[in-house]
Amino acid sequence: MSFDNFKMFFSDHLPRYKGEDIFFFGIGNKYRADDSFGIILAEELRKTLPEQVFAETDDYQEKLLELSESLKGKLVLFLDVAEFDEDPGTIRVFEAEELDDNSAGFHKVPLKLYMSLIKQAGNETYLIAVQPKTLKDTFYEPEISKEVQEAIDEIENLIFTNIRKEK
Numbered sequence: 001m002s003f004d005n006f007k008m009f010f011s012d013h014l015p016r017y018k019g020e021d022i023f024f025f026g027i028g029n030k031y032r033a034d035d036s037f038g039i040i041l042a043e044e045l046r047k048t049l050p051e052q053v054f055a056e057t058d059d060y061q062e063k064l065l066e067l068s069e070s071l072k073g074k075l076v077l078f079l080d081v082a083e084f085d086e087d088p089g090t091i092r093v094f095e096a097e098e099l100d101d102n103s104a105g106f107h108k109v110p111l112k113l114y115m116s117l118i119k120q121a122g123n124e125t126y127l128i129a130v131q132p133k134t135l136k137d138t139f140y141e142p143e144i145s146k147e148v149q150e151a152i153d154e155i156e157n158l159i160f161t162n163i164r165k166e167k
Helices: 006-016 035-045 060-069 109-120 146-162
Strands: 022-026 053-055 075-081 091-094 123-132
Touching: 006 075, 006 091, 006 123, 022 035, 022 060, 022 091, 035 053, 035 075, 035 146, 053 109, 060 109, 075 109, 091 146, 123 146
Parallel strands: 022 053, 022 075, 075 123
Antiparallel strands: 091 123
């Protein structure tokens, strides 16, 4: 079941965890317009939560394996664009079961597989997705649409409004 009301998702799920028990993984390509959503949001979150935020450009696979093998009771949120036939900038939250088995997140390995491994280890995991406006190549500099930038700002605000410092 996807969460159409993403604001409710953030206010219901984030307060259940201490800030240090929430991990974010930004996915995307900085040089494909709105596909940079996950990377840009991860870079912003990392300024405040440096130990819990990773991007596809980091050595994220090691941290994902650690979470799937040894940690229990954490919240793991993936940040990426997704095509779900809504207006650009629309935010949705998806569970692993809702993702296509063949969708290749992280270039080679389907995101659903990573999410399933993390969930099987006793962690809660979701994809925070934004409908892109364009995925055109920008070559040298990130160029994100106004709609997706507004979604980044809204998600960042919701995260810091709802994250708990202590449980």
